[in-house]
Amino acid sequence: MPRPGFVLDVDRSTPPALIWHGEGFRLERLPAERSRVVYAPEPLSPLPDPDEAIRAALLAPLGDRPPLPELLRAGMRLTIAFDDLSLPLPPMRRPDNRQRVIETVLDMAAEAGVDDVVLIAALGLHRRMTETELRHALGDRVYDAFAPYGNLLQHDAEDPKGLVALGKTDLGEDVEVNRRVAESDLLVYVNINLVAMDGGHKSTTTGLMSYKSVRHHHNVRTLQHSRSLMDRPRSELHSSTWRIGRLLAKHVNVFQIETTLNNDTFPSQFSFLQKREWEWGVRDRASFLGASRGLDLLSPRARRSIFQSILAPHQMTSVQAGEVEAVHESTLANLHRQQVVDVEGQSDVVIFGLPHIGPYNVNSIMNPLLVSCLGLGYFFNMYIGKPLVRPGGVVILSHPTPWAFHPVHHPSYIDFFEEVLATTTDPAEIEKTYEERFATDDWYRHLYRTSYAFHGVHPLYMWYWGAHALEYASSTVVVGGNRRAVRRMGFRPASTLSDALEMAEDQVGRDPTITYFRCPPLMLAHVH
Amino acid sequence: MSTDGARARLRAGASGLLGGRARLASRSPAPFPLGPPTWPASVPRPPKRSELGVDYETEWARRYPVRLARAAYNEIVTRPLIAAIAQPSVDGLDRLEAVRAPVIFAANHSSHLDAPLVLSVLPERFRNKTVTLGAADYFFTSQLRAAYFAFATNAVPIERVKVSRRSAQQAALLLEEGWSLLIFPEGGRSSDGWAREHRGGAAWLAARGERPVVPVYIKGTGRLLPRGARRLYLGKTSVTFGAPIQPDLPARHLVARIESAIAALADEATTDWWSARQRAARAETPDLRGPNGSEWRRAWALGPSPKDRARHPAGERRWPPRA
Numbered sequence: 001m002p003r004p005g006f007v008l009d010v011d012r013s014t015p016p017a018l019i020w021h022g023e024g025f026r027l028e029r030l031p032a033e034r035s036r037v038v039y040a041p042e043p044l045s046p047l048p049d050p051d052e053a054i055r056a057a058l059l060a061p062l063g064d065r066p067p068l069p070e071l072l073r074a075g076m077r078l079t080i081a082f083d084d085l086s087l088p089l090p091p092m093r094r095p096d097n098r099q100r101v102i103e104t105v106l107d108m109a110a111e112a113g114v115d116d117v118v119l120i121a122a123l124g125l126h127r128r129m130t131e132t133e134l135r136h137a138l139g140d141r142v143y144d145a146f147a148p149y150g151n152l153l154q155h156d157a158e159d160p161k162g163l164v165a166l167g168k169t170d171l172g173e174d175v176e177v178n179r180r181v182a183e184s185d186l187l188v189y190v191n192i193n194l195v196a197m198d199g200g201h202k203s204t205t206t207g208l209m210s211y212k213s214v215r216h217h218h219n220v221r222t223l224q225h226s227r228s229l230m231d232r233p234r235s236e237l238h239s240s241t242w243r244i245g246r247l248l249a250k251h252v253n254v255f256q257i258e259t260t261l262n263n264d265t266f267p268s269q270f271s272f273l274q275k276r277e278w279e280w281g282v283r284d285r286a287s288f289l290g291a292s293r294g295l296d297l298l299s300p301r302a303r304r305s306i307f308q309s310i311l312a313p314h315q316m317t318s319v320q321a322g323e324v325e326a327v328h329e330s331t332l333a334n335l336h337r338q339q340v341v342d343v344e345g346q347s348d349v350v351i352f353g354l355p356h357i358g359p360y361n362v363n364s365i366m367n368p369l370l371v372s373c374l375g376l377g378y379f380f381n382m383y384i385g386k387p388l389v390r391p392g393g394v395v396i397l398s399h400p401t402p403w404a405f406h407p408v409h410h411p412s413y414i415d416f417f418e419e420v421l422a423t424t425t426d427p428a429e430i431e432k433t434y435e436e437r438f439a440t441d442d443w444y445r446h447l448y449r450t451s452y453a454f455h456g457v458h459p460l461y462m463w464y465w466g467a468h469a470l471e472y473a474s475s476t477v478v479v480g481g482n483r484r485a486v487r488r489m490g491f492r493p494a495s496t497l498s499d500a501l502e503m504a505e506d507q508v509g510r511d512p513t514i515t516y517f518r519c520p521p522l523m524l525a526h527v528h
Numbered sequence: 529m530s531t532d533g534a535r536a537r538l539r540a541g542a543s544g545l546l547g548g549r550a551r552l553a554s555r556s557p558a559p560f561p562l563g564p565p566t567w568p569a570s571v572p573r574p575p576k577r578s579e580l581g582v583d584y585e586t587e588w589a590r591r592y593p594v595r596l597a598r599a600a601y602n603e604i605v606t607r608p609l610i611a612a613i614a615q616p617s618v619d620g621l622d623r624l625e626a627v628r629a630p631v632i633f634a635a636n637h638s639s640h641l642d643a644p645l646v647l648s649v650l651p652e653r654f655r656n657k658t659v660t661l662g663a664a665d666y667f668f669t670s671q672l673r674a675a676y677f678a679f680a681t682n683a684v685p686i687e688r689v690k691v692s693r694r695s696a697q698q699a700a701l702l703l704e705e706g707w708s709l710l711i712f713p714e715g716g717r718s719s720d721g722w723a724r725e726h727r728g729g730a731a732w733l734a735a736r737g738e739r740p741v742v743p744v745y746i747k748g749t750g751r752l753l754p755r756g757a758r759r760l761y762l763g764k765t766s767v768t769f770g771a772p773i774q775p776d777l778p779a780r781h782l783v784a785r786i787e788s789a790i791a792a793l794a795d796e797a798t799t800d801w802w803s804a805r806q807r808a809a810r811a812e813t814p815d816l817r818g819p820n821g822s823e824w825r826r827a828w829a830l831g832p833s834p835k836d837r838a839r840h841p842a843g844e845r846r847w848p849p850r851a
Contacts, residue, residue, distance in 0.1 A: 008568055015565035027561060278565045285561040
């Protein structure tokens with residue numbers, strides 16, 4: 001029986017806590033009697049037979065959808081869209097959930113005699129996936145059956161011929177969707193719900209729409225009013241995607257399939273990362289020491305290469321299919337079962353140890369903007385109710401924050417970091433002054449459409465992602481980061497955690513209360 | 529430099545050194561993570577789960593690399609050693625030819641040599657795919673001991689007194705996974721040289737797994753390394769395999785049948801097959817449990833002990849006694 005997550009009050013007997021630091025980790029002793037550590041629940045038991053569970057979900061869908069085989073017929077146009085490379089994190093061992101689900105859907109489509117089937121990677125404004133990445137997500141059997149014949153596509157949010165306008169929502173939000181999707185008799189969307197923000201209408205409205213549509217919810221105002229991004233009823237971003245998704249559903253028959261994973265994140269050689277420190281045995285301590293010392297000897301590039309090769313032993317804990325909203329409610333319940341940890345009250349300071357990977361640097365470099373997005377955008381938002389830190393509190397991030405960018409994946413990030421952040425770090429001003437330029441730049445558009453680059457506007461979105469935290473907290477301190485890079489983003493650099501806590505005292509007073517959110521493994525703090 | 533001053537400095541140095549040693553000796557364990565972590569006062573400690581005895585986890589010993597290492601160890605160390613110490617002669621292997629693995633080998637038990645002896649003479653198809661059920665309170669009392677027996681004899685722990693559900697389920701599972709089992713149904717080595725009453729484990733497992741029981745009679749190991757012996761004697765031994773017994777009887781009848789099959793094998797090994805068969809047909813097979821009576825009579829009936837061999841060079845334990 002997996003143990004639930006819990007909050008440990010730090011006293012003098014508490015051993016040092018493991019804190020992630022990019023492609024590495026540290027053991028840090030937290031101040032006794034005023035610190036607490038939030039530990040994630042242990043991984044749930046996986047479904048005993050995921051393939052059978054998928055089949056059962058397709059045959060007994062939720063909401064007002066009939067069983068999938070009843071929606072399939074010869075002569076129809078079937079489109080299967082799936083989540084892109086940004087999910088799950090780290091990438092899971094084969095077979096990926098997407099492969100399992102899509103193979104089952106295709107088996108049913110083959111039985112029904114459906115010939116016109118197209119697969120689309122729902123990239124949104126993310127970079128295109130490489131063949132290796134597609135094969136990993138879909139499996140060789142699916143890839144070889146579709147890619148050689150041009151039936152495995154990647155969504156292009158800048159293709160004027162490949163997009164169709166379906167109208168506007170009541171609030172004037174443009175709904176411009178992938179043409180193939182709009183012209184299909186049935187869209188089957190295959191999702192992996194890693195965090196509560198994923199899934200539901202957000203899947204289609206972000207992954208399969210144009211910049212013109214996405215900008216309605218990926219902007220400073222919605223992100224500042226999403227409290228949090230992981231709490232759909234209180235997320236303005238989700239309100240917008242739900243409005244757009246409901247309009248889409250009037251034009252397109254959507255059959256949503258969502259899956260959840262347990263938070264079994266690290267392979268056995270790194271299993272100590274998953275354990276509570278006082279339960280570390282000899283093997284865990286030896287692994288920690290070996291890994292820490294070994295990583296210290298390696299170059300950043302070699303360290304990155306090792307960490308990027310980690311495949312998580314995630315396993316499927318639930319699968320649900322049918323009407324989007326009914327499916328998503330069930331998905332969230334299953335996700336909460338794995339991730340929610342109850343926390344009493346807020347603290348003056350919150351500490352986030354940032355790992356090597358986020359949604360936008362799979363097989364890539366975690367540049368300073370992605371550090372900010374992961375810390376202030378994702379980790380800060382991993383709450384229901386209230387943030388872990390009080391208004392005006394201090395956020396401490398731990399990451400090396402190298403001044404390094406992947407030139408192929410993140411070209412517009414480089415210009416944004418060099419030019420824009422040197423001028424201002426105010427998200428609203430950036431949006432007003434620079435968004436259009438980055439979004440419509442022909443070179444960035446060309447790289448997004450033909451190379452493996454994120455959309456030109458993406459670095460701005462990364463900055464907006466932290467808008468809620470920037471507005472809410474009084475300052476952000478980065479431990480062990482590149483000082484120039486940290487200062488460029490308007491954050492304060494600190495050499496050690498003790499220095500960072502001392503700097504925090506300038507803002508929140510002496511002897512502040514501290515929460516350390518020990519993530520990964522992923523969890524969601526329900527702050528009462 | 530005065531001599532006194534030099535002595536004083538020497539004393540001071542020596543005392544500093546000793547003090548240093550004393551400090552070293554009383555130093556607390558290395559800090560985490562070099563040493564073990566402290567346990568937070570607010571977190572209740574879970575009840576300590578024993579990792580020894582019946583809870584010792586032997587799954588590692590059945591992984592392929594360990595199996596390979598054990599096969600090599602047995603070929604290079606165990607078998608030559610057993611051949612040198614016990615000089616075994618083997619009978620009845622032809623009775624195993626038609627038997628499909630897995631099976632349960634049920635043998636009499638008088639010495640720690642029994643398990644390695646039987647394992648070393650098993651046909652190759654059984655040898656590296658047989659698990660020995662060993663007493664949890666004897667073979668699995670320390671990490672080193674448990675690891676050695678799990679490795680060398682592929683032993684898994686089982687309670688002698690009252691078999692728990694966990695032990696029984698584990699043995700049944702092993703059988704299902706295709707592992708043959710070597711069981712000593714007496715539940716321990718003979719304490720006086722005579723056999724003990726059989727327990728029901730082998731029969732229960734056979735009935736549950738619907739696998740045959742192969743009775744095995746081991747002769748001579750009790751002389752080479754009897755219970756409580758402080759030294760090992762060299763000598764000859766024999767291992768006789770009997771015809772497989774199908775589990776087509778209720779378990780309690782099966783227990784009796786296994787016991788009588790081993791007794792008949794003992795008779796066969798001591799005399800000859802034909803006369804043993806005749807005695808078995810007349811229900812006159814000598815009882816392995818020895819005569820009823822006082823302790824000295826039971827001991828007397830065994831014949832001279834190994835220590836007496838100087839006085840009785842031709843002496844051989846009469847076990848079972850000739851009819």
